[in-house]
């Protein structure tokens with residue numbers, strides 16, 4: 001058993017899931033270089049993991065895994081006294097990410113998701129980040145994500161994910177989050193005059209009407225409320241090619257939410273990093289996903305009506321995913337230190353919403369006519 005597992009088991013034995021995780025109030029400055037960061041990370045590890053407190057600084061090695069769009073992710077390998085090596089990741093939360101991410105919500109859910117076999121194991125938390133186990137797998141690309149054999153596996157796992165119960169409120173967060181993002185986005189001011197001009201082109205009155213109209217429409221759909229990942233893009237899916245194990249990672253946006261939102265949001269991610277929405281899955285591809293999601297053991301037994309119902313639900317909530325990330329991008333345009341054209345990203349997502357709206361609404365209307373209001 002590796003040390004990481006030893007720590008994990010110890011924390012589980014120590015008591016209820018969330019209370020047993022080692023924690024430290026230390027923070028690590030995001031802007032330091034790796035050599036400057038190293039002694040601070042070593043101190044943090046000594047603080048969190050007492051059985052590593054006697055190791056030398058030279059027993060620790062650091063490398064960057066990813067800048068991520070949101071966080072800085074480091075791989076920290078620890079050489080133990082017996083010569084074995086344990087690999088962990090240290091995630092440093094990006095500055096100002098608290099404007100769009102509820103860290104308490106994330107930390108509350110991780111131990112339960114982890115106990116159900118999802119994601120990396122949570123080993124420790126600190127002032128501005130967390131330590132997790134290192135997953136030995138490769139990150140999927142957007143084109144991997146649509147390969148039929150992987151689609152089946154993703155759909156099955158998403159179904160299992162949606163069955164995890166997280167204690168606390170079961171209230172769906174979609175419209176609460178959209179409303180929070182909307183209020184925050186409404187009163188931004190940019191020092192850069194070009195950005196300010198672009199921002200002033202946003203019609204919040206129109207967006208508000210769209211939010212209300214879409215909410216009224218989705219309220220007519222009886223979408224199950226379950227624990228959702230809410231950000232299932234290819235970068236959050238990892239695959240170990242040797243044993244075929246697929247990992248869902250990064251639960252920052254996880255919450256109780258509508259089933260159709262999680263699936264529709266995942267389908268939007270087929271557009272990939274170039275945001276080519278022509279790559280959105282066609283009906284046959286969606287049905288393939290739905291079959292494995294609805295009936296993982298006997299996918300070919302799913303009825304046509306069940307497929308049509310989930311099709312209408314998913315494609316209505318797919319619109320909500322565009323509104324959600326469009327408003328998120330406005331806040332990021334102001335708050336994020338990352339050099340990315342978030343304002344253009346707002347227009348991209350909002351224009352795609354407008355482009356798809358009529359098609360998705362008429363799909364839902366014809367579903368309501370044929371099958372009544374409840375799906």
Ligand SMILES: Nc1ncnc2c1ncn2[C@@H]1O[C@H](COP(=O)(O)OP(=O)(O)OP(=O)(O)O)[C@@H](O)[C@H]1O
Pocket residue numbers: 065066067068069070071072073089120132133134135136139235236249250252
């Ligand atoms: N526990 C882990 N073990 C190994 N690699 C990991 C682990 N967690 C994340 N990664 C790698 O780092 C990348 C970024 O991680 P993550 O998605 O958690 O960061 P992020 O800043 O939230 O990114 P984004 O905002 O783009 O989703 C992942 O795509 C994956 O390649």
